[in-house]
Amino acid sequence: MATVEEALEKLKKSDFRARFRLSEKDKKYIEEKGIDTIRLHAEDFIRTRLAPSRPENDGKQTPMRGHPVFVAQHACACCCRKCLSKWYKVPMNTPLSETQQQKIVNLLIAWIETQIKGDL
Ligand SMILES: [Zn+2]
Numbered sequence: 001m002a003t004v005e006e007a008l009e010k011l012k013k014s015d016f017r018a019r020f021r022l023s024e025k026d027k028k029y030i031e032e033k034g035i036d037t038i039r040l041h042a043e044d045f046i047r048t049r050l051a052p053s054r055p056e057n058d059g060k061q062t063p064m065r066g067h068p069v070f071v072a073q074h075a076c077a078c079c080c081r082k083c084l085s086k087w088y089k090v091p092m093n094t095p096l097s098e099t100q101q102q103k104i105v106n107l108l109i110a111w112i113e114t115q116i117k118g119d120l
Pocket of ligand 1: 078080081084
């Protein structure tokens with residue numbers, strides 16, 4: 001996988017990925033919970049929905065809204081194993097390592113932070 005900065009640059013060039021934005025409701029939720037809690041949620045979602053070798057409903061396991069991390073997952077092409085494979089060459093049918101999971105979470109949190117900063 002690329003560095004967070006490289007990944008964010010590449011994502012900006014995709015019309016589809018670059019279109020995702022956090023809603024006011026998402027931003028309020030992050031403000032209330034704090035970014036550390038959002039990171040814990042991201043770790044949990046990635047571990048349960050993406051890390052197994054064959055995740056349940058792969059390709060449809062990430063809702064389009066309802067949690068800021070879901071939006072970040074679509075914006076960062078970390079929504080399903082097919083997108084991870086296409087964008088980051090992460091092999092399918094293999095569990096994600098702890099390091100891979102952390103890299104994904106770091107990317108998601110970095111994207112969320114750019115969305116919040118873009119507001120100031
Ligand atoms: Zn996907």
